[in-house]
Amino acid sequence: xxxxxxxxxxAFGASASAAVILARAYLVDDDAYLDAVSKLTPAAxxxxxxxxxxxxxxxxxxxxxxxxxxxxxASYLPVLYRVTGVYAANExxxxxxAAIVSIVAMVAGAxxxxxxxxxxxxxxxTLGLVAYFTGMLLAQSPFAxxxxxxxxxxxxxxxxxxxxxNPLLVDPYMAIHPPVxxxxxxxxxxxxxxxxxxxxxxxxxxxxxxxxxxxxxxRWLRLSxxxxxxxxxxxxxxxxxxxxxxxxWAWDPVETAILIPWLFLTATLHAVTAYEPTGRYRVLAPAMxxxxxxxxxxxxxxVRSGVFRSVHSFADGGIGAAFLVLMALTVALGIxxxxxxxxxETDDTDSDATGRRWLRRSNLLHLAVLGFGLLxxxxxxxxxxxxxxxxxTGLEVSVEARYYNLWSYPLVLGILLLLxxxxxxxxxxxxxxxxxxxxxxxxxxxxxxxxxxxxxxLATTRPDDAVVYRVVGSSSALSVLPPVAYAILGTVKRxxxxxxxxxxxxxxxxxTGITFIHVGAALLVLSLPxxxxxxxxxxxMATGVGDxxxxxxxxxxxxxxxxxxxxxxxxxxFPQDPSVETYALSTDQVVRRGASLNGSVQTVHGTVTxxxxxxxxxxxxxxxxxxxxxxxxxxxxxxxxxxxxxxxxGQLMWNFVPSADAVVLVGPETVGPVADPPESVVPTRVVVExxxxxxxDGDRLRxxxxxxxRRYPEQGGMQVRDVIVDRGLVSDTxxxxxxxxxxxxxxxxxIPFVTLMRLAIVLLMLGMSLVALFDxxxxxxxxxxxxxxxxxxxxxxxx
Numbered sequence: 106x107x108x109x110x111x112x113x114x115x116a117f118g119a120s121a122s123a124a125v126i127l128a129r130a131y132l133v134d135d136d137a138y139l140d141a142v143s144k145l146t147p148a149a150x151x152x153x154x155x156x157x158x159x160x161x162x163x164x165x166x167x168x169x170x171x172x173x174x175x176x177x178x179a180s181y182l183p184v185l186y187r188v189t190g191v192y193a194a195n196e197x198x199x200x201x202x203a204a205i206v207s208i209v210a211m212v213a214g215a216x217x218x219x220x221x222x223x224x225x226x227x228x229x230x231t232l233g234l235v236a237y238f239t240g241m242l243l244a245q246s247p248f249a250x251x252x253x254x255x256x257x258x259x260x261x262x263x264x265x266x267x268x269x270x271n272p273l274l275v276d277p278y279m280a281i282h283p284p285v286x287x288x289x290x291x292x293x294x295x296x297x298x299x300x301x302x303x304x305x306x307x308x309x310x311x312x313x314x315x316x317x318x319x320x321x322x323x324r325w326l327r328l329s330x331x332x333x334x335x336x337x338x339x340x341x342x343x344x345x346x347x348x349x350x351x352x353x354w355a356w357d358p359v360e361t362a363i364l365i366p367w368l369f370l371t372a373t374l375h376a377v378t379a380y381e382p383t384g385r386y387r388v389l390a391p392a393m394x395x396x397x398x399x400x401x402x403x404x405x406x407x408v409r410s411g412v413f414r415s416v417h418s419f420a421d422g423g424i425g426a427a428f429l430v431l432m433a434l435t436v437a438l439g440i441x442x443x444x445x446x447x448x449x450e451t452d453d454t455d456s457d458a459t460g461r462r463w464l465r466r467s468n469l470l471h472l473a474v475l476g477f478g479l480l481x482x483x484x485x486x487x488x489x490x491x492x493x494x495x496x497x498t499g500l501e502v503s504v505e506a507r508y509y510n511l512w513s514y515p516l517v518l519g520i521l522l523l524l525x526x527x528x529x530x531x532x533x534x535x536x537x538x539x540x541x542x543x544x545x546x547x548x549x550x551x552x553x554x555x556x557x558x559x560x561x562x563l564a565t566t567r568p569d570d571a572v573v574y575r576v577v578g579s580s581s582a583l584s585v586l587p588p589v590a591y592a593i594l595g596t597v598k599r600x601x602x603x604x605x606x607x608x609x610x611x612x613x614x615x616x617t618g619i620t621f622i623h624v625g626a627a628l629l630v631l632s633l634p635x636x637x638x639x640x641x642x643x644x645x646m647a648t649g650v651g652d653x654x655x656x657x658x659x660x661x662x663x664x665x666x667x668x669x670x671x672x673x674x675x676x677x678x679f680p681q682d683p684s685v686e687t688y689a690l691s692t693d694q695v696v697r698r699g700a701s702l703n704g705s706v707q708t709v710h711g712t713v714t715x716x717x718x719x720x721x722x723x724x725x726x727x728x729x730x731x732x733x734x735x736x737x738x739x740x741x742x743x744x745x746x747x748x749x750x751x752x753x754x755g756q757l758m759w760n761f762v763p764s765a766d767a768v769v770l771v772g773p774e775t776v777g778p779v780a781d782p783p784e785s786v787v788p789t790r791v792v793v794e795x796x797x798x799x800x801x802d803g804d805r806l807r808x809x810x811x812x813x814x815r816r817y818p819e820q821g822g823m824q825v826r827d828v829i830v831d832r833g834l835v836s837d838t839x840x841x842x843x844x845x846x847x848x849x850x851x852x853x854x855x856i857p858f859v860t861l862m863r864l865a866i867v868l869l870m871l872g873m874s875l876v877a878l879f880d881x882x883x884x885x886x887x888x889x890x891x892x893x894x895x896x897x898x899x900x901x902x903x904x
Contacts, residue, residue, distance in 0.1 A: 300395030618875025
């Protein structure tokens with residue numbers, strides 16, 4: 106058993122033991138053995154982190170004795186992308202997730218301790234998740250030896266090169282995106298445990314835990330939202346630069362899968378903020394808190410089921426079945442238990458509602474939570490429908506992007522109008538706020554029917570489309586302007602007044618953060634439709650590329666103001682000048698692997714120690730061993746002489762002749778000196794081909810650089826685009842070039858509002874950072890100034 110496997114077994118033992126001790130202590134109210142938990146919890150975290158470090162080390166040094174390393178990296182990759190290979194498939198991703206959840210459990214235990222019976226249940230559930238993840242890794246380990254892939258191989262067999270990383274993951278954004286995403290998911294483990302424990306405790310008649318842990322839930326959810334927002338943004342930017350289609354979002358199944366928990370987490374934060382132990386959201390807030398983690402597990406399970414064809418897809422395997430079991434467990438605790446409790450309740454009325462009118466901020470908040478819930482359902486149904494359809498009928502179907510766009514669009518506009526009214530209501534009162542809502546709603550409907558041209562229509566409609574597709578699709582993008590303006594104006598008025606009214610530094614910073622979040626969300630909604638509707642493109646073909654006859658003068662692009670000048674053609678193969686040990690077997694390795702190599706094509710290297718001429722062939726001994734090269738006599742390479750270090754590639758025959766164990770049959774083009782090996786011998790992992798060009802808008806240089814593609818011959822010939830992106834203030838200039846057979850096809854796109862989208866993302870993340878740090882009640886930074894005089898004792902004004 107290797108070191109990594111030992112670490113996993115020890116981590117499983119530590120986390121499972123701690124979970125069992127805590128569960129027993131909760132069930133029988135006995136603190137026996139409880140002191141061990143304070144040691145077992147950090148031990149599990151340290152062991153899992155050590156296992157992750159061990160796996161990362163194996164990727165960095167390309168230890169191909171590990172099958173998972175062999176499957177997901179190669180020696181020619183830079184160190185950054187070798188590390189990326191750690192979480193390129195299921196096993197490494199689960200290890201990363203498990204390690205971060207274990208750290209969350211350790212931090213929560215250190216900060217809150219285990220002061221009461223409720224805390225025992227919460228920590229038992231959290232450590233139970235750690236134990237389950239670790240159990241998944243024991244069932245399908247990232248430390249399995251290469252012999253598990255080649256059971257017939259002789260002892261000590263290690264491949265000379267790896268299969269390589271998925272080419273789409275060879276990108277800086279993808280080096281960061283998965284750790285950020287799994288950190289967000291791991292941070293949801295603690296809120297899940299608190300929410301689930303709340304209902305388990307209620308069923309047992311022990312009282313709920315949510316009132317006591319409300320502050321902790323708020324902090325964990327905010328931190329998770331911050332990381333998940335970053336993960337969604339990084340995924341969008343990755344698709345923008347790598348896929349070469351000039352878009353941020355395509356409703357790919359994996360993109361949709363990460364958006365679903367983000368939407369529901371946003372709704373959950375609103376519900377948790379307004380939670381009251383005996384009033385509003387007393388059932389819904391803890392239920393949503395538990396559900397958001399269950400949604401993360403569900404969406405992860407679905408996209409790893411093998412049903413979807415995705416550019417991000419992971420291979421289906423044993424861990425997929427384990428995810429389904431985990432999904433069932435989290436759904437039972439996070440969704441079924443709250444629903445059953447709610448159905449059993451005889452009095453679930455809002456204690457705030459007695460004698461009060463319907464138009465009040467609490468009801469507006471209800472509508473916001475409902476709106477985000479409906480948005481979540483739209484994406485969840487679009488993701489789940491193909492899975493259900495295949496399970497019922499056996500037919501594979503896909504959901505078009507316009508389903509998501511056209512169903513989500515009116516909901517998003519409604520939420521923006523509601524946000525503007527909510528903020529205006531708090532600042533202006535109900536009468537003036539209703540007038541404002543009426544004006545901006547009317548403007549929205551007017552904007553929907555005013556389309557200056559067909560370009561402004563949200564989508565192309567067909568006669569057989571559903572009514573909602575025809576109505577929403579034929580609407581104008583102008584309809585987004587009034588809701589966005591209303592949301593921003595209402596937010597600035599309300600939070601600006603609060604910032605001026607309070608003397609507390611933290612309260613001012615929190616209100617600033619709230620402003621940034623809501624303004625950022627409104628700007629994001631504004632940027633997306635215009636980015637797609639008003640993107641323009643034009644193309645030009647250039648011939649003679651690579652043969653010295655191409656035209657290097659500026660060529661106008663038909664139908665556009667752009668012109669393109671191609672400066673030069675480049676073609677590079679990687680790896681360049683690799684060490685012979687990274688792609689060829691030594692004679693010792695050939696002998697150790699023995700007859701298992703018989704009939705296969707192999708590359709070998711060694712020093713020539715004997716050359717024997719025969720009537721029809723020449724044989725060359727390497728390193729004085731029983732490994733020989735066989736060459737046609739008339740075509741012997743002059744460099745193959747005693748004392749020369751050579752490398753050769755050919756079919757290896759075992760026991761082909763009595764005097765040699767192995768003979769590699771080679772030709773003059775497949776044998777040569779190690780210092781200058783033949784091109785046919787050195788493996789080509791990546792072929793980078795492109796053109797250096799300059800793009801002009803009139804007489805102004807708009808963009809320059811190298812555009813083309815990277816082709817991976819040993820990975821099915823898969824290609825990845827290398828694009829040029831000039832980030833302008835108003836629009837991006839996006840250049841794609843396809844180079845093949847001496848012809849370059851160049852497409853220039855102008856994509857508007859991308860800078861606005863980037864600003865919106867920065868505002869969202871900066872805003873939540875300010876709220877998480879400086880909330881006077883639940884922030885990480887203590888305010889030394891006066892308390893927040895603007896905070897009303899009434900929870901309705903809590904943000």
